[in-house]
Amino acid sequence: MSMQAEPLTRRGKKGTGAGPENKEVGQDRKQKTQGRAAALLIIPSMIVLGIVIVYPVVDAIVMSLQKDAGLDPATGSFVAGGFAGLYNYIHWILQQCNTPGGQASCPAGTLGSQFWSATGTTFLLTVITVALETVIGFWMAIIMSRTFRGRSALRAAVLVPWAIPTAVTAKLWFFIFAFDGIANTLFHTSILWTGSEVPARSAIIIADVWKTTPFMALLILAGLQMIPDQVYEAAKVDGATAWQRFTQITLPLVKPALMVAILFRTLDALRMYDLPAIMTAGANGTTTLSILVVNQIRIGFNSAAALSTITFLIIFIVAFIFVRFLGANAVESATNSGKVK
Amino acid sequence: MSVSTLDPRAAKAVARRRERWASSRTYISAAIILIWCLLPFYWMIVTAFRDVGYTFDPTPWFTHVTWDNFTTVFSESLGNHFARNLLNSLIVASATTAVALLFGVFAAYALARLEFRFKFLVLGFVLGASMFPGVAIVTPLFQLFTNIGWFGTYQALIIPNISFVLPLTVYTLTSFFREMPWELEEAARIDGCTQGEAFRKVIMPLAAPAVFTTAILAFIGAWNEFLIASQLSSEATKTVTVAIAYFAGSQPHQEPYTAVMAAGTVVTIPLVILVLVFQRKIVAGLTAGAVK
Numbered sequence: 354m355s356m357q358a359e360p361l362t363r364r365g366k367k368g369t370g371a372g373p374e375n376k377e378v379g380q381d382r383k384q385k386t387q388g389r390a391a392a393l394l395i396i397p398s399m400i401v402l403g404i405v406i407v408y409p410v411v412d413a414i415v416m417s418l419q420k421d422a423g424l425d426p427a428t429g430s431f432v433a434g435g436f437a438g439l440y441n442y443i444h445w446i447l448q449q450c451n452t453p454g455g456q457a458s459c460p461a462g463t464l465g466s467q468f469w470s471a472t473g474t475t476f477l478l479t480v481i482t483v484a485l486e487t488v489i490g491f492w493m494a495i496i497m498s499r500t501f502r503g504r505s506a507l508r509a510a511v512l513v514p515w516a517i518p519t520a521v522t523a524k525l526w527f528f529i530f531a532f533d534g535i536a537n538t539l540f541h542t543s544i545l546w547t548g549s550e551v552p553a554r555s556a557i558i559i560a561d562v563w564k565t566t567p568f569m570a571l572l573i574l575a576g577l578q579m580i581p582d583q584v585y586e587a588a589k590v591d592g593a594t595a596w597q598r599f600t601q602i603t604l605p606l607v608k609p610a611l612m613v614a615i616l617f618r619t620l621d622a623l624r625m626y627d628l629p630a631i632m633t634a635g636a637n638g639t640t641t642l643s644i645l646v647v648n649q650i651r652i653g654f655n656s657a658a659a660l661s662t663i664t665f666l667i668i669f670i671v672a673f674i675f676v677r678f679l680g681a682n683a684v685e686s687a688t689n690s691g692k693v694k
Numbered sequence: 695m696s697v698s699t700l701d702p703r704a705a706k707a708v709a710r711r712r713e714r715w716a717s718s719r720t721y722i723s724a725a726i727i728l729i730w731c732l733l734p735f736y737w738m739i740v741t742a743f744r745d746v747g748y749t750f751d752p753t754p755w756f757t758h759v760t761w762d763n764f765t766t767v768f769s770e771s772l773g774n775h776f777a778r779n780l781l782n783s784l785i786v787a788s789a790t791t792a793v794a795l796l797f798g799v800f801a802a803y804a805l806a807r808l809e810f811r812f813k814f815l816v817l818g819f820v821l822g823a824s825m826f827p828g829v830a831i832v833t834p835l836f837q838l839f840t841n842i843g844w845f846g847t848y849q850a851l852i853i854p855n856i857s858f859v860l861p862l863t864v865y866t867l868t869s870f871f872r873e874m875p876w877e878l879e880e881a882a883r884i885d886g887c888t889q890g891e892a893f894r895k896v897i898m899p900l901a902a903p904a905v906f907t908t909a910i911l912a913f914i915g916a917w918n919e920f921l922i923a924s925q926l927s928s929e930a931t932k933t934v935t936v937a938i939a940y941f942a943g944s945q946p947h948q949e950p951y952t953a954v955m956a957a958g959t960v961v962t963i964p965l966v967i968l969v970l971v972f973q974r975k976i977v978a979g980l981t982a983g984a985v986k
Contacts, residue, residue: 387808394804395816398797398864405857406823409831409838416834496723507724509973510731516969517735518918520935521958525738528951533750535737563734568980575981617825624827627920631939646829647925650836657833665830672825 410665413658417441421653441659464649467640468660472667475641478554478629479622482561487615489562490569497570498577511567519564523631526560530632550638557628557639564628565621569614576610577603616675623668642667735962742956749951763956772942775929776957779937783961785848786923786933787916790855794863794912799905802867803893807876817868824861828921831857836925846928854922859912866911866979870904907979910972914965934961 420435443449445468450459459465497508514522529536530546537543546552580603588598626643629635635644642664649657744751745758767776804810805817835854839845878900882892923933938957943950969976 388810391804391808391810391813394800394808398801398860399816399819401793401797401856401860402819402823405853405860406826406831409834409857412834412838413830416837492723493727496720496727499720501717501720501724503724505973507728508977509970510728512969512973512976513735513966514731516914516965517958517962518920518935518938518965520918520920520939521738521962524938524954524958525734527949528741528955529734529737531750531949531951535750535752538750538752563730567731571977571980620825624829626829630924631920643827643829643921646833647921650833650925654833654837661827661830661833664827668825668827672822 410662413662413665416655417659417662419655421655441656442663444656445660445663464645464652467645468663470638471640471642471645474554474638475623475625475643478558478561478625478639478641479619482558482565482622483615483618485558485562486566486569486618487611490566490614491573491611493566493570494573494577497574508571511570513567514564515567517564519627520631522560522564523628526556526563526628527632530556547633548637553633553637553639557632560628560632561622561625565618569618572614572617573607573611576607576614579610580606612675612679616672619675620668620672623671624664735966738955738962739959741952742959744952746950746952763952764960766950766953767957767960772944774937774942775932776934776937776960778930779932779934780960782848782927782931783917783933783935786851786855786931787913789848789852790859790916791909791912793852793856794859795905795909798860798863798867798908801864802871805864805868806871806874820861820864824858824865826857826861828854828858832922832925839926845926846931848931850926851923851931851933854926855916855919858919859916862915863908863912866908867904870908870979871901874900874904903975904979907972907975910968910976911979914968917965 418436418438418441420440444459444465448459448466448468449456450463450465493511497504497511517525527547528534530552531537532543532545534546536546544552546556584602584606585598588602593601624643625641626647629639629641630644630647633639635641635648640648642660646657646661646664649660740754740756741749742763743756743759743761745760745762748758751757766772767774801816801820805813805820831854835850836845839847839850844850874897876897878896879889879892882896883889887895918935919933920935920939924936924939927933927936934957938954938961941950941954941957943953
């Protein structure tokens with residue numbers, strides 16, 4: 354449970370578990386009867402999630418330990434599959450393929466040779482987009498938190514990029530970055546945006562930042578609005594400069610909301626698929642892990658399953674690091690309705 | 695600060711000037727944000743209404759206006775079935791939303807209202823599930839659906855969509871429910887209602903806006919889904935996002951930009967209207983739990 358030893362519980366008046374003295378027999382009985390009702394209400398959802406998430410994940414792990422059916426390059430005969438042990442994982446991580454001469458590094462250009470480059474691309478895109486979105490989103494949130502005429506119009510406008518389907522966003526920016534497109538016309542450049550690595554990645558990053566910064570800004574704005582005005586007024590009276598007020602008050606108080614926003618966005622960016630798949634089809638150094646998995650599905654289920662399991666593990670580890678070491682406690686902030694400390 | 699050393703009138707003038715400067719800076723920043731967010735969207739609409747021959751015309755306002763692109767979008771002569779794709783998206787997104795709400799409302803009520811063990815664990819699981827990478831379930835489901843003959847059916851799209859829409863629903867609703875005036879429920883029970891009656895007569899009307907907002911978020915999430923639909927749909931069940939991504943033009947190696955922008959406009963305008971009308975609610979839903 355998430356009971357926090359805080360002297361100032363805003364909802365302490367009801368006394369449901371506000372302190373140890375309440376944890377008596379009555380509390381226990383209440384928990385027991387409510388527990389049964391809660392189980393009845395929650396179990397259906399858990400079963401559904403079990404079917405749509407847990408079962409496929411377990412299935413993927415089982416599949417990943419099987420050989421893909423196909424021609425054995427060493428003997429040239431058809432192999433039906435069978436138990437493969439960790440072969441599929443080794444295939445991806447060491448980029449080793451079956452060749453007529455036995456195990457060797459996968460030839461360049463095959464999917465098997467792309468695991469580490471895809472991982473690198475995924476992390477590069479994630480770090481750059483999330484960093485840009487955090488900084489720009491913070492700035493947008495600060496502007497939106499001020500009182501001025503037209504503020505609600507602004508808040509509505511930032512929802513527009515968020516609401517547009519990513520597939521449409523991808524096509525829109527693909528058009529903007531076309532060779533004869535508006536981006537080249539506007540900046541008097543003649544760049545083949547999707548034709549080489551740096552421009553292609555930049556185009557994807559810009560499209561992603563455009564699409565998701567509003568979401569980030571709204572999450573940070575929600576955090577900003579939790580800070581009482583009096584704190585700022587008191588700091589002003591004490592003579593704190595605008596910069597001091599930002600670093601000493603805004604940043605520390607908005608940090609929990611900010612960390613959760615960054616966590617959400619990071620995990621979302623790590624599974625990025627739509628934008629690169631549509632804008633560049635993974636060409637020119639834009640193959641992310643998700644794209645690699647999808648490309649593999651039609652070649653061999655089982656090694657695709659191994660790769661998707663690896664992807665899942667990578668994302669899981671990143672989430673763990675965030676929650677454990679960077680203090681992004683999404684569950685806590687979800688359980689704790691009043692985030693104001 | 696040196697305010698106290700100045701005479702009060704001068705100090706007031708300085709403060710007023712500073713305030714005016716600050717407010718004009720706010721307006722400039724707001725204008726930049728507005729332009730950045732809306733300009734690409736505006737460009738899509740301008741292009742959607744532009745004659746194909748002027749696809750790359752950089753004129754920033756509506757010129758060579760035509761409905762032709764919309765006719766192209768809905769014409770079947772090039773092998774596109776856009777009306778069908780729209781219907782498919784509507785079916786998949788509505789069904790996903792309905793199922794997610796049906797299960798999510800009860801789970802969220804329990805998470806927000808009842809005391810029980812493992813609550814933290816359940817919430818953690820729900821949150822973890824909402825951040826789950828779609829590719830991790832696409833591979834096994836691709837094989838499973840192929841084996842049982844579900845490939846290219848509606849359920850083959852709805853079931854994986856539930857994997858991310860249901861957690862989102864539970865999470866958002868839980869935050870909403872926690873902010874509701876539950877004292878009213880207690881009052882109703884004191885007046886003689888059972889817990890079920892109190893829920894139906896007092897809480898349901900109060901919860902309706904929260905459920906409605908969550909439904910919008912769930913619907914938008916399912917409507918915008920691309921990865922699962924691109925892998926598990928057939929020609930007959932293809933959704934609009936997939937259709938737009940692989941829209942066929944008249945020339946094999948020429949992207950039909952204006953038609954694609956028209957298709958994008960058709961798909962986006964209803965969402966944008968929805969978002970503008972329910973702006974306040976949607977912002978509350980997106981950031982649920984953080985805003986009081």
